[in-house]
Amino acid sequence: MSAHLDPATPDPSPTSAPPTGTGITLVVTERVRRSQLEAYEAWARRLHVLQGAQPGFVGLHVLRDLSGPVAEYVTLVRFRDRASLEAWRSSPAYREALTELDRFTAGEVEYREAQGLEAWFDRPSRLPAPPLWKNVLVGVVGVYPQIMLFAWLLAPVTGDWPAWAATLATASLSTLFLNWPVLPLLSRALRSWLYPARRGA
Template sequence: MSGRQGQGDAAAGGGPRPGSSADRASVEEPVTVVFTWNVAPGREREFEEWLHRVNQVATDFPGHQGVTWIAPDDPGGHYHALLRFSGSRALEAWLGSPERARTITELEGIAAEADRRVRTTGMETWFSLPRTAVRPPPKWKMALVSFSAVYPCVLLFTAFVSPLFQDWPLPLRTVVMPMVMAPLLTYALMPALSRVLRSWLYPDL
């Protein structure tokens, strides 16, 4: 399949220099879009077979970072998909691609989008779920994993970083820790822990 992204010829002088302001501006944050699907009664198996096919197509698309399918608890409930891409441009390229359009036509009479799509880059994307129709882990497990990431960060920060700012006013001292921890947890620790502990978070896989 095709899904190539064009690149400027920097060697010919047509692209921004590495490290320039234009180059930094082109860097996008990862984005997640949430889909909700209403599946026709009795056609759940066909829908799940379709979702495995569309997952395979999306996996090869530039910027794709994974998709999570959450099955309903009860028959007749909605399926939810959390689709992750490296940035908005890569996501829009996939959503408007002929490859995706062809897969969507296969859903006629099987399922349709139920609600408007929701985009997010927030903390709800910390748990990197497997690419299959599964239920999310229990909240107590997610809380325990979160604690395992937060506690050592707070301990190390209090021991080694806080003393450097002890003469600062309280509002400034207080803001330093969340400024450091929020990106560290979001981009490094929580995704890494969810991958390492995947068999414990999802024992049925």
């Protein structure tokens, strides 16, 4: 399982195969009371271990924001397909884990499902979505260098291929790495630019 937090936050779980551009993502936003941060993160680590053993689980990504009066965690949990996600959500282990969640959180936990790359531009519901031009710009910044790099790296192999096949190979690798880890890292690094309303929160 793969999880990414702010640099000061310890990795909560082991590593697994990176997610691809397909599948479905459960986006969970939790606002955690500061007095419960240590207990919440210990609970989250146990939950992530359970998720890693769930059939159809692909990977997860965690963003943490401590700038507000309560800590905010946005967790993106990716599964291979909707059936795998529903199996996890109905599992006894998940339901039992949820019984502990209320003692850590301040307010309602928000759940949303997303497909493809849209999950990486997720934000708390109280913030406006980034304008389309920002999302497009981040995507271009993420994918263009990869297209150039993979075209160069694959040239010895694809040099004699038809143009469409060589382009498909380059595009496939670029899309894979855009989804993980390039776009998650870019969205985190550019978070204050994508969501300027967060400044001073």
